[in-house]
Amino acid sequence: MIRHFREQFIIFSTCALLLVIITIVGSISSVTYFRAHQEVNSILMILSKNEGKMPARMSPSPLQIFTQPQFTRESLSQYRYFSATLNKQDQQMKVDDDHILSVSPAEIQKLTQRVLKRHRTQGRVFYKQTVYAYRVKEISKQTNVVFLDESLMLSKAREVTYLGILLGIVSLLLYTTVLVLFSKSAIRPIIQAERRQKEFITNAGHELKTPLSVISANTEMQELMNGETDLTRSTKEQVGRLTKLINYFVSMARLQEQPQMTLSVINASQITNQVAENFKNVIIQDGKHFKKSVTPGLMIKADEHYFYELISILLDNANKYCDPHGDIYLNLRLGRRRKNVLLSVTNSFAAGKDIDYQRFFERFYREDKARTINEKKSGYGIGLSMAQSIVKNFGGQIKTSYSNGKISFIITIKRANQKLNSSKQEETQ
The missing domain is CATH 3.30.565.10 (Histidine kinase-like ATPase, C-terminal domain)
Structure with missing residues (x-):
């Protein structure tokens, strides 16, 4: 019983810590991915407003200071992006690839045509094992499409998630190891109480059998002298009942100890x-x-x-x-x-x-x-x-x-x- 209780104690404690770790790592990962997507949308919005160009001056509104990531002209230079502008009259396309090396102008035109066929103002497109977020802006006689490589932002979020999972696994293993080593000490009062209870039941059972034997012997002697009566018959029944109950107690105590059971x-x-x-x-x-x-x-x-x-x-x-x-x-x-x-x-x-x-x-x-x-x-x-x-x-x-x-x-x-x-x-x- 003590072994079973110890195992249950370790299992429940480990599961409780695992639930806490999953909650913490999941919350951090969710917030990190949310901020990454928010960063992607903010950059696309800035580039779309400036027709795929970096703005000459960054002046965020007071509300944006709290709701969106803050950017400077220098910080925008770290991102990889490109754009294409389609003239609706002559269907000529102007490509800006100054901030991208892995995509050629011809490929940019194909990606732009692919996006325009979707008839969506924003979304994501997969190209050469890279995910590009895009935003479409309709101007009077032109259509401007801005693409942003979001792998940089999402890679940071993935690193945070992987690091959180790794630290969680290490913490869980260390906690479980310490718990296994010291769990016996933690439940020692319960072990001692259980042992005292078994000893008490066994000792009390043996002590109670003596007066019951005396009562039974005296009852039999009284029957020999005066004959069997309702009183002596009732006494013998209660003595037998108590004896059987004591034997149950002793058997139950020995059964929980499990030393005499041979499978x-x-x-x-x-x-x-x-x-x-x-x-x-x-x-x-x-x-x-x-x-x-x-x-x-x-x-x-x-x-x-x-x-x-x-x-x-x-x-x-x-x-x-x-x-x-x-x-x-x-x-x-x-x-x-x-x-x-x-x-x-x-x-x-x-x-x-x-x-x-x-x-x-x-x-x-x-x-x-x-x-x-x-x-x-x-x-x-x-x-x-x-x-x-x-x-x-x-x-x-x-x-x-x-x-x-x-x-x-x-x-x-x-x-x-x-x-x-x-x-x-x-x-x-």
Whole structure:
């Protein structure tokens, strides 16, 4: 349990940092790309207003100081741009390529014709692995098209993004490494509290068994002297109930420690049949119907003792809460893909339509609050919690479902790499 908690602590902490890094890097990248595109649009606007020429004087308005990047005549010289002016009367085109070297005048004319066919005032065009932003301005008898190589601005934005991603990955790796190294120290109080709780349960269980043994012995002596009475019978029932409850507590504490559980390849079919035979008479004596369907030769990796205990818990729970004269069905079979073994225990439960079945696995949870502790078939609310812990230790899953007045507990455990002895099913009633 502590190991699982530590892993969850590391995973959630790392995911939280990852979310923060993604948010920060994403925000910086978005702002950087936004400013880059804003810079491209501003330069195109300046060049378009001056028919593709650098203005002789830069005098931004007060509003532009806050809304747009600021440029000077010197700063504009760093950009690569060109323009073309088409005379509408004689269809002659004048090209300005003073600030570009990689595009010839003939290519500029082709790009201009290509842009004019789009009938758009602005946009982007891809040419020779370079993206050029353009802006079209209609003058009385002329059409001016200005092109700007935006790779310089966008490359800066990409560098910021790559640098942010790199720093984020390095920070995440360093954080995770430190977290793994010091996580045990961080959760040490929880480890100590968990250890004290287990020790308390175990020690208290042993201490409580002594007075219960004395009470049981005194009750038996009283029965020998005065005969059995309702008082002595009730006392023995409560002593038996407390003894069983203490054993549950001790078993649960030991189960969480996991030192005595030895996982090995076991014959799940054989153990299931053994448990079924032990419970069959008990269920029938209670006036209920019992059926089983067990595929022979199914092998799983589990602890034999705890697997026996798992099936016993499920059958005991089904017998307790099955409707009078209802049906209990035990099934062990292969999954659809033949990689897993499915164990299911189903019982009639007409009153279970509106019940939250996931809470069944909570310790001490009982749906019917009106039941008294003197009721013969009452439980402790611990068995299914133990079943869930056992299944987790086996590396499997347990879930519950309700359909047609019947509740089912379905366990999925990975099948061991063993050949089946037979593919037939055995059914008994």
